[in-house]
Amino acid sequence: MENFPKKELLNIVKTGMTGSRSAFALAVGRFASKLKQTDLELAQEMSKFLSTEHVMRGATDFAPIPVDADSRMELVETIFPVSLEKRPILDQSTQTTLDGVLREWASLEELLKEGLAPARTLLFCGQPGVGKTLAAHWMAQELKLPLLTLNLATVMSSFLGKTGNNLRAVFDHAMTRPCVLLLDEFDAIAKRRDDETDVGELKRLVNVLLQALDDWPANALLIAATNHGELLDPAVWRRFDHVLKFEPPGRQLIQEYLAEFVESEQVRVSLASLLHGESFSSIGQIVMSARKTALLERTELVPNLVRNAIKLRLSKGGMAKPLDGEMLLMFFEGHSRRDIATHFGKTHPTVSSVIKRYLGE
Numbered sequence: 398m399e400n401f402p403k404k405e406l407l408n409i410v411k412t413g414m415t416g417s418r419s420a421f422a423l424a425v426g427r428f429a430s431k432l433k434q435t436d437l438e439l440a441q442e443m444s445k446f447l448s449t450e451h452v453m454r455g456a457t458d459f460a461p462i463p464v465d466a467d468s469r470m471e472l473v474e475t476i477f478p479v480s481l482e483k484r485p486i487l488d489q490s491t492q493t494t495l496d497g498v499l500r501e502w503a504s505l506e507e508l509l510k511e512g513l514a515p516a517r518t519l520l521f522c523g524q525p526g527v528g529k530t531l532a533a534h535w536m537a538q539e540l541k542l543p544l545l546t547l548n549l550a551t552v553m554s555s556f557l558g559k560t561g562n563n564l565r566a567v568f569d570h571a572m573t574r575p576c577v578l579l580l581d582e583f584d585a586i587a588k589r590r591d592d593e594t595d596v597g598e599l600k601r602l603v604n605v606l607l608q609a610l611d612d613w614p615a616n617a618l619l620i621a622a623t624n625h626g627e628l629l630d631p632a633v634w635r636r637f638d639h640v641l642k643f644e645p646p647g648r649q650l651i652q653e654y655l656a657e658f659v660e661s662e663q664v665r666v667s668l669a670s671l672l673h674g675e676s677f678s679s680i681g682q683i684v685m686s687a688r689k690t691a692l693l694e695r696t697e698l699v700p701n702l703v704r705n706a707i708k709l710r711l712s713k714g715g716m717a718k719p720l721d722g723e724m725l726l727m728f729f730e731g732h733s734r735r736d737i738a739t740h741f742g743k744t745h746p747t748v749s750s751v752i753k754r755y756l757g758e
């Protein structure tokens with residue numbers, strides 16, 4: 398009995414009495430994996446119970462949603478099933494990390510049998526409009542799990558001293574069932590540091606979060622999203638399985654985003670250089686407004702798109718060749734190539750080549 402995994406057996410009893418279903422499964426996995434050395438047959442018998450269905454049972458049960466004790470407002474919003482029109486366009490390293498997490502979840506059973514857990518906690522950092530919320534929705538969709546989003550406004554508007562309780566209630570709710578919990582715009586909590594909030598309150602909040610990160614179960618995914626990762630306590634930062642930095646899209650990704658709307662590659666390249674430096678959400682707005690104009694005025698989409706992009710770029714004074722922009726705007730106003738050439742003191746072929754570069758015609 399020398400090699401008998403006593404500690405692991407005790408852990409099974411403990412988690413069985415006090416922990417979540419997945420913590421229990423994880424403990425059984427750890428025990429069975431150690432037991433293989435002494436009693437392979439028994440270890441295999443035990444592992445049979447560690448099926449994904451057992452561990453993920455309850456994903457579609459809707460437990461009562463926790464509410465703020467004073468306002469009675471619900472503290473989380475639940476979406477199930479999540480279905481997105483299109484997937485987020487992400488840079489290679491972000492995509493690789495997220496794919497890796499999904500792969501671990503797809504192999505949940507295999508991992509649990511060795512007493513291992515998939516990645517359970519992710520921190521998304523990045524400026525507004527780069528796809529943090531969208532990526533969290535996408536993960537919930539791919540995992541086919543309910544998405545619970547923490548309603549931070551409600552949690553924070555509760556009376557001082559209650560915020561910690563509310564946060565705790567949300568964690569308890571999310572930890573008891575397979576789900577994705579999104580703590581969106583998490584900086585709101587960190588930002589309170591500047592306000593009149595007492596330091597004790599903030600410490601309590603951070604402690605609630607740290608505790609949750611340490612105890613997080615293997616059948617739920619916690620995603621925290623923030624614009625200001627640097628404001629977060631380093632102790633918080635360290636506890637996440639992965640920290641992902643979302644950057645504004647580069648030219649290549651902008652081209653990928655535009656592929657759906659713009660056929661000509663040459664035009665996509667020009668548009669990408671005009672829109673470089675913008676977030677996906679402002680690019681999305683430009684596309685949306687161009688589509689509406691094209692529809693209502695019965696015109697082509699591409700010229701509207703280029704016009705919007707040039708206006709945006711000129712308004713920020715950041716166009717590499719401002720004259721190109723001026724020429725194009727004149728072209729959009731209905732002037733002929735010859736008129737434009739005369740106006741700017743350029744040749745007709747120069748004007749034509751600018752138009753071709755941006756409009757592909």
Ligand SMILES: Nc1ncnc2c1ncn2[C@@H]1O[C@H](COP(=O)(O)OP(=O)(O)OP(=O)(O)O)[C@@H](O)[C@H]1O
Nearest residue numbers: 485486487524525526527528529530531677678681
């Ligand atoms: N990576 C992306 N791929 C495709 N579309 C995107 C991407 N990022 C943002 N968008 C578009 O912009 C919108 C806003 O993005 P999202 O809400 O995910 O930004 P965010 O990073 O969460 O910003 P915030 O910090 O303001 O919450 C999305 O609904 C989508 O239309």
Ligand SMILES: [Mg+2]
Nearest residue numbers: 529530581622
């Ligand atoms: Mg967001």
